[in-house]
Amino acid sequence: MLSQLLVFVIGFLFGNLHKHTFDPVFRTLIALPIGWALFGICATAVYSVYFTAVSQMVFLVVLALTTLALLFANITQGSLSRDSILLGGAGLLLLTAACFFVNLLRIVTMAPDSSYLARFGQNIGLGNYEGSRMVFSMWGPLVPFMHSITNLLDQKLYWQYQPVLSLNLVALVFYTLYTIIREQKSILQSCVAATALVSLMALSNMFLFSSFYIHTNILSALYLYLFVFALVKMTEQPGTAYELLALLSLIAFSMLRLEAPLLAIVILLVARLWQGWSYINRLKLIVPFVVLFVAWYARLYFLLPETPDLLTPKIVIEMILALVGFGLFAVLSGWKILDPIVKRTPFVTLIVLALLGIILTLIKPDHMLKSLESIVRNILVPRELVSGDWGLTWYVIFFLATELYFAHRDAAERATERHWMFTMLVTYLLVVYNLAYFREPYHTGPNDSSNRLVLQALPLVLLYLSKLRFAHF
């Protein structure tokens, strides 16, 4: 619990620097995710340079210095007002209550992956290089780094962060949906609508299972949601606040799963950045992301064990090439000759992914069609254990989407934002489908990879729905 409180303080101090952009509730809700993101970045930097038993001490010093720097920045900017301190205190109390609540529940759901994340993660904290490097060929470094602190806390298994962050995700999605719907409807109606939408997510067995599940699912959903939400807000409220939030969420999301940087690249290609954003601002988001991850993958190349799990040295090189290629495209996008392509980037991305899907299906028809069938059955068959365990969630979402779409169409509005969000959701699904080619086919069941990737995108679907027109209801 103490570690979560410290992480919250770091995140809160960061958010408080932008108190004029982030409202108090939002500032409190993003404190924990931002804190963990900064924690992950510091840990990655330290362990990339220096991996021994002393690394944890060095890491703690870096974390303490980061906290002090943020505190100093708050004081010098005059952000640490009486209201902010009270708000931070209230946030800490709420977080403490949440920690006690999940401690009382003591529910942990697990799968084989959980044991790898926890055990190998604990070895990182011990500075055991040989004993931990297998995990880096399975997932990104963020969750293993979270488990690495168990050695300091004398705990055998660090699990509380998972349900606490799940509660954080539910609260964050509720609040953001509420604020968006509030622009169209009354307080009561917005509350009811946001509750109904969040319930679609929170009442599925798949989400409940993942709320207590030691894995990367909920964290991925949280950071992906924050990232896209920040992208949406960046165009509405220009300034460094949402830019930094987008960058931190992007980095944290990419530090969770092996395929996450690819998903991030595709989302960035589809996002409206290419038209509605200045060249410099675009680079401010993309260049740090590319540089950091090229450095991390270059380090990973030497860190991988002799018999890696999923991430082989070949895939590492391919990831580096993809990142460098994307970075170059972003840098060259300011070139006038490339303007026609840059303007059509979302469309081109969508077409390329669709064509790639068709080609991959033609190359491995059985493999890919089996994966497609599994994805559809996981979403639509509401039968436990032999499907994705979603119940009626997706049926109600389709129902709402259909009606809201018609309402939106009748209103004859053509909001680009909604358009790119829809394109983003379609491209996300296309990437999930195309990824099946490079692994064993997706299967049915709650623990299937495609089902987990769909879970990550669910809050975005709700965000998209909230952006549609509610006036007809």
Add this chain to the structure above:
Amino acid sequence: MGAALMSICMLPMPVYADSPEAIVRQMVMDIGRLKLASIIILIACLLSTRLVGPLGRKLILRLILGLVLLTFFALQGRSVLYTYKNTGLYERRKTMALSDLQIVDNLYHSRLFSGRNVLFLLVADYMPHAKVFLYDKNLYSKESLSWSGRDPDSTFVFGGYQSVMDASFKVACLGRPHIIYKGRLNETPGNAALYIATPLSIYEKEEQVFLMTDALMDYLIPGSWGAFQH
């Protein structure tokens, strides 16, 4: 759209029913159970609202939405409650040690830590000081020996003891509380099941722990249980 939804939901039908009569019977049951009929009716109602005026439409839409959400809350609530009451998924855990969750609660069965490979979890959680004697140098890969988090050179000792279980000692061991933890043989061939004494805390105060074997499986024997030929 209703027909499409129904076809998708009926896809797994042949798995459960093998004759045409059984398929029809199963279909009827499933339609009732999954409330597909009501979903289809709702979609039909939704489409019909396109035919009425704006005021009437708003009212009908609200009614349909209310009905959809009520159905959703009722069914999902029931499903979650059923999972909570009838499965061990959301059970309150008595212990939060990784090896207890894997071995005692049998929550999951990981490929890298199955069968005798679960030893690394046990060493991490319950053998802070014990020397672990292994009967074969090639039993575990060099890298996996460091997965317990302890220094493999000072933790694991190869050979130097009588590793084959004799019949009487085996009977004595099987008479004590224990768990036989099986391996995932389809993914890790040759990974034998492992006899583990319970409660797992029994290993905590041991200074030596021995991995022994017979023709069927391996046994993780606390040093204090018997005399071994060193």
